[in-house]
Amino acid sequence: MFNADLSIRGLIITLLFLTTALSATNKTPHYPLPINKYISDYTGVLQPVDRLSITSTLNKHEKNSGIESSVVIIDSINSYAPGVSLESFTTNLFNKWGIGNRSKNNGVLLLVALQDRKVRIELGAGYGKAHEKVAAEIINSTMLPLFKQGKITEAIMAGSNAIIKAIATQPSSPWVWYLIILGLIFFGIIAFFSLREALLHDTSYGFTAKDTGRSWLYYSLFGVSKHNRNQKIRSRYSGYTGSSFSGGRSSGGGASGGW
Numbered sequence: 001m002f003n004a005d006l007s008i009r010g011l012i013i014t015l016l017f018l019t020t021a022l023s024a025t026n027k028t029p030h031y032p033l034p035i036n037k038y039i040s041d042y043t044g045v046l047q048p049v050d051r052l053s054i055t056s057t058l059n060k061h062e063k064n065s066g067i068e069s070s071v072v073i074i075d076s077i078n079s080y081a082p083g084v085s086l087e088s089f090t091t092n093l094f095n096k097w098g099i100g101n102r103s104k105n106n107g108v109l110l111l112v113a114l115q116d117r118k119v120r121i122e123l124g125a126g127y128g129k130a131h132e133k134v135a136a137e138i139i140n141s142t143m144l145p146l147f148k149q150g151k152i153t154e155a156i157m158a159g160s161n162a163i164i165k166a167i168a169t170q171p172s173s174p175w176v177w178y179l180i181i182l183g184l185i186f187f188g189i190i191a192f193f194s195l196r197e198a199l200l201h202d203t204s205y206g207f208t209a210k211d212t213g214r215s216w217l218y219y220s221l222f223g224v225s226k227h228n229r230n231q232k233i234r235s236r237y238s239g240y241t242g243s244s245f246s247g248g249r250s251s252g253g254g255a256s257g258g259w
Helices: 002-027 048-065 086-097 129-148 152-166 174-200 209-236
Strands: 039-041 069-074 108-113 118-123 254-258
Touching: 039 048, 048 069, 048 152, 069 152, 086 108, 086 118, 086 254, 108 152, 118 129, 118 152, 129 152, 129 254
Parallel strands: 039 069, 069 108
Antiparallel strands: 108 118, 118 254
């Protein structure tokens, strides 16, 4: 009898342990893989023609601007990360996928959770507070009125188009302008001393002092600028394979809304 009681107790403890372990496993967040770089509809709410339209629009925009934008549609956040907020889930998904250029962090993610009746625009770390206000305006003025009318497809397409027009441009912060000003001063100093050096020294290889000064001035202003331009072009498309993202990250900036 005593051994039977021990066996029953052991079985109960084992069942409780397994139940707890399974419960903990179910609560572990997991994030889906992208179906498509530009549109991942896990609900099937969009028609094929709508998905094609969004894909074409975002692909064309990336080719023109170098900015990666993606639209994700899910049923509920609890299906992937129970107890996790909309903001945390979207930020984590953004960073796991690596949306946007690695150095510029200029990606944009539009996430819609239909059952939760929530929407969020997640911005790359390269965007500032001004872009967050624009994101909030897009959600409140463009998307939510359509969602409340039951026009899901129209809201998503209008939101993605508004993002391209109002947000997905090259992010600009005050420090960027400081660097531009410092750069202009730097190149101005180089040009000045290059011209001065050429004019003070004797001519060589058949060039006059005036010609030598011009060549130094041209290299200082245009040679370096051309090199920088080529560097920017290579940076813009670095890591782009046509099917995956380029390693960007978000620091949690963006805007959210519900209907």
